[in-house]
Amino acid sequence: MIDLNxxxxxxxxxxxxxxxxxxxxRDELQQNFKSVLQSGLSKLDLVTREEFDVQRAVLLRTREKLEQLQRAVAELEAQVGAAPTGSAPGDPLPPRH
Structure with a gap:
């Protein structure tokens, strides 16, 4: 939530x-200002700093895992590409007769 202070x-x-x-x-105006500010801020789609930091950490872990998987796929593709048997996985199929 928004810090009321x-x-x-x-x-x-x-x-x-x-x-x-x-x-x-002045006191009445100050209370009115406070109410208007709280009302306006409550309509915004805001998250707390804690929620933001948690989601940021999740995103960083996900990005690291994605990079690991990309490296693993590249290594497997290199192994398949280096094998002298037949066609590579991305090659088109030969025409049927």
Whole structure:
């Protein structure tokens, strides 16, 4: 979730920008700013830093596994390509008569 301390601080900053004639309703404005900020942020599709870090770690492990598999396939293809028997796996089939 969103850190409410950041929202409170932003609401305080916004209310401090209110012109001096409206300062008597400063607390009410600050609460309104806070509500608007919370409402707007809740509509966004955000994730926590922890969730982001977990998904990043999963992606890195997946990428490493993919690279290992690509190397293994390349080695197997090299072995098959070096074998002197018949056609390679990617060669087209001979025509049928």
């Amino acid at each position: 950041h929202i409170d601080e932003l609401a305080r900053r916004l209310s401090s920008l209110v012109p001096p004639g409206l300062r008597e309703s």
